[in-house]
Amino acid sequence: MSITETGVAVLFLNRPHKRNALSQDLIDELTRALHELDRDANVRVIVLTSVGQSPFCAGADLSELAQISTAKAHRIGWLKGLEVGFATVRKPIIAAVRGFAFGGGFEIALMCDIILAAADAQFGFPEIKLGTIPGAGGTQRLTKAMGKHKAMGLILTGSPTTATEMERFGIVNKVCSAEEDVIDESMKVATTVASFSAPAVALAKQAVQTAEATVLNAGLEIERALYYSSFSLHDCAEGIAAFLQKRAPNFEHR
Template sequence: MDFGTYKTLLVEKRGNALLVTINQPESLNALAAAVVEDLHALTGVLGGIGRDAQWPVRGVIITGAGEKSFVAGANILEMNSMDSAAAAAYGRRMHEVTLRLEALPVPVIAAVNGFALGGGCELAMACDFLYASANASFGQPEVNLGLVPGFGGSVRLQQRVGIGMARELIFTGRRIKSAEALRIGLVNQVFEDVESLLAGAKNTIEEIAAKAPTAVSNAKDAINEIAGLNVADGLEAEVRSFMKAFETADSVEGRAAFVAKRAPEFPGR
């Protein structure tokens, strides 16, 4: 599978993981329009994984270049020349990126080193889960500019940490370190440095790669659908997901292998 080449992104296959690095360290990897367009193009390509029963990668890791920043936020210099209509189009384009990340058939891990502020925090929260280095920091500081979150922070932050904590972080514009982000449930794991951070993310992708690819994809779809439902509707959605998974060749192989007491060889369909 050709993942494409991009002006602002580095894309590198590492085992079963695809490492995507936002490569704009001179701007602390801010989400300039060019970065957003590259992310939009890449997520379009990645949406095709598994459609032909081919799984060239089993997970995606998103990180930022340099020692200081994952993504420092939106590009304020660009935003300063926008009117409200242009700002809305900018936000909607990034919404398309984040929705595509959530819909990818493989898990996505945000590997956060340094700043993940504003749009950077919002990009990270669109990933399935977040890993962070000890020097990472998170926040939605838009109120300091007279703004509000525009790339999904108002929605996803309360899903991650609860509405009360989301209100506190958004209203104050407060920046928190990785240890506090771990405590409130925004981050899954904290690693000592960027090397161990990336290694930890890759190890998790390799662990997932041993599972049935269609099962992981179906589980991701089900969790995303159920997130906004009440218990009864959520259980119905889970039944539909279970039936869909049960009919896959991966499920047939997985159950047969269990009965035969052998390792499964999942066909990926």
């Protein structure tokens, strides 16, 4: 983990010998780190990627999954902590995907707010080949993002797809060329977002998440309430004043 002077934290999935497969220990470490960064006032944006040249994430650790029965899965809430860990972070999370994001790795990317991918990156849900299904929100988020039929095709065949295809369907924000480093490009986006008012960014993230989780009329009401609440921010007053005075705003993140 590292934190830049611009308020960007880079968080690494660090289990390269297992292709960053999701063990319970890795899940616990990841969610704990996200919680710490969310509480750190010096951090305004989080970039999540893989360590070294390792792939983003191969999915669930099958050696652990093989030991989990239906009863045990319900008892320990297998993968639920991962979902809750991401859902409670108010700061934007940018996924910088190299290699591949399969199964739970793809689900982690979908939990992030922005996804950048290397040109040769691949995404997919191979769970059907193992006699199971995605279990950390993959069936829901992918269907909402790209529609029933395309999601069915990926989930029911277990076939991987390219970063370019995911960009075409609006899952990936940018496919980085061979000449571009995906982490560098993600840092540029993160630095831009971190330059804006942190509380306003948090409100914007909450409003967009509401659109994913509720019907339009309810979402509009919540968006309006969040919009009105931004009027009390010091940064909102500063942003409007700066625009009227034709100068750059000086956001204090309050």
